[in-house]
Amino acid sequence: MSAGxxxxxxxGLGPGDAGYLTHDVEAALAEAxxxxxxxxxxxxxPEREGQTRLTSDNRVELDRAREALSRATAGRIVAVVSGGDxxxxxxxxxxxxxxxxxxxxxxxxxxxxxxxxxxxxxxxxRLGAPIGQDFCAISISDNxxxxxxxxxxxxxxARGDFVIALYNPASRSRPRGIRDAFAILRGVLSPSTxxxxxxxxxxxxxxxxxxxxxxxxxxxxxxxxxxxxxxQGTRLIERGAxxxxxxxxxxxx
Amino acid sequence: MSAGxxxxxxxGLGPGDAGYLTHDVEAALAEAxxxxxxxxxxxxxPEREGQTRLTSDNRVELDRAREALSRATAGRIVAVVSGGDxxxxxxxxxxxxxxxxxxxxxxxxxxxxxxxxxxxxxxxxRLGAPIGQDFCAISISDNxxxxxxxxxxxxxxARGDFVIALYNPASRSRPRGIRDAFAILRGVLSPSTxxxxxxxxxxxxxxxxxxxxxxxxxxxxxxxxxxxxxxQGTRLIERGAxxxxxxxxxxxx
Numbered sequence: 001m002s003a004g005x006x007x008x009x010x011x012g013l014g015p016g017d018a019g020y021l022t023h024d025v026e027a028a029l030a031e032a033x034x035x036x037x038x039x040x041x042x043x044x045x046p047e048r049e050g051q052t053r054l055t056s057d058n059r060v061e062l063d064r065a066r067e068a069l070s071r072a073t074a075g076r077i078v079a080v081v082s083g084g085d086x087x088x089x090x091x092x093x094x095x096x097x098x099x100x101x102x103x104x105x106x107x108x109x110x111x112x113x114x115x116x117x118x119x120x121x122x123x124x125x126r127l128g129a130p131i132g133q134d135f136c137a138i139s140i141s142d143n144x145x146x147x148x149x150x151x152x153x154x155x156x157x158a159r160g161d162f163v164i165a166l167y168n169p170a171s172r173s174r175p176r177g178i179r180d181a182f183a184i185l186r187g188v189l190s191p192s193t194x195x196x197x198x199x200x201x202x203x204x205x206x207x208x209x210x211x212x213x214x215x216x217x218x219x220x221x222x223x224x225x226x227x228x229x230x231x232q233g234t235r236l237i238e239r240g241a242x243x244x245x246x247x248x249x250x251x252x253x
Numbered sequence: 254m255s256a257g258x259x260x261x262x263x264x265g266l267g268p269g270d271a272g273y274l275t276h277d278v279e280a281a282l283a284e285a286x287x288x289x290x291x292x293x294x295x296x297x298x299p300e301r302e303g304q305t306r307l308t309s310d311n312r313v314e315l316d317r318a319r320e321a322l323s324r325a326t327a328g329r330i331v332a333v334v335s336g337g338d339x340x341x342x343x344x345x346x347x348x349x350x351x352x353x354x355x356x357x358x359x360x361x362x363x364x365x366x367x368x369x370x371x372x373x374x375x376x377x378x379r380l381g382a383p384i385g386q387d388f389c390a391i392s393i394s395d396n397x398x399x400x401x402x403x404x405x406x407x408x409x410x411a412r413g414d415f416v417i418a419l420y421n422p423a424s425r426s427r428p429r430g431i432r433d434a435f436a437i438l439r440g441v442l443s444p445s446t447x448x449x450x451x452x453x454x455x456x457x458x459x460x461x462x463x464x465x466x467x468x469x470x471x472x473x474x475x476x477x478x479x480x481x482x483x484x485q486g487t488r489l490i491e492r493g494a495x496x497x498x499x500x501x502x503x504x505x506x
Binding site: 014017018019020021022023024027061085086087088089090092093094095096097099100107108111113114115116117118121122124125126128129130131132133134135136137138139144145149152153155156157159160161162235237239245247248249250251252 | 267270271272273274275276277280314338339340341342343345346347348349350352353360361364366367368369370371374375377378379381382383384385386387388389390391392397398402405406408409410412413414415488490492498500501502503504505
């Protein structure tokens, strides 16, 4: 069976503001007949006559991926949209998991992943250059993995002196996750380690809170927050009343 | 002293193809009077009448950052350009290191970091979704850090079951780096761990080589290569003669 002229784009819309969109993403959104995704992301795509929009809840990634693959196999030009980068804790992994376990025809489809600016990059850019040395990204939501796996990764990241970006620090299923994560980090890292909460980056209510591992107020962490934990070489540049810059030394000892 | 109307953009051009450029980056390039950077990156910026272009060698990041800060302080609109994302092993860290140690007036400058699609994201998108779970990025060039630091990070990343992206796997100063790195990884990870060499991503000569930790041919690694080491949950989808897909399970045990 041929997949006809169908195509599946897996698209990253970046962190909110349209200035983050790439040319390739914009061209694909203009071409796609079907836009599929979690409702707040689909709402960011400019409406176009003749375009079908399918929204779903955030917890049904695999169903959404299968629907998109079926439509593309039937000859539609489909775009699955994510905020940030689709490859970073977003829809791309669900799409390929569906391909791996689904209709063999899906392997022959024209699937194109178009990267977007991730929340981590946008937050880093606002701060200065915190991920300017070796870094890692960890999702501390335990929807998809046991807490023991998360705890081991946090401990290894701290022992490796990585700059750490924590995604999903306030998941509904584990509101205590950020407190447990900080307890692990405090067991390894210095109390003066720089900690930044980057909230709603790229949106009008954007806010940056710089602190340290000992004093960070975890009650400020919500679902819109990306948490960045500095490494030994991470530095803060005070600027009076303005938000301080945060960067990491390129040289380390 | 006032910084006048000057401004410093620190810009990411993405991995090569113009399709990766964001709107914000394009607007800043059109506005800037001075374009400063490593020659191959400056060459990617479309020439515009009245625009000054300053190119330099890749090893002089701090000098380049100071020149850019001085010009912006004197009232120029300056853009420092990097390939990929300026915040990921590129110019942003050098700029803020210069601010931290330089003229106090530089702290009052209007500095705007504009993220770009990193080599890691572009490679991941071409492959499928290899960084769809917790991941880290490590530069194995020892220009700026001792090998013991790199070795510890590799070991911690492997013990944490992260997907690992290796930057600068063939630095001139340490051509054996990739062999030493693989020796460390082989001491911790299964021989069947998926390994991908993503070469010249976003350029016409782009090439992807999928293998595993035991069999990967390290003589294929050069300065244009990004190396991705899978985690336990990383999977390969065979597609006959076509390049296989590589993705990481969102769920892990």
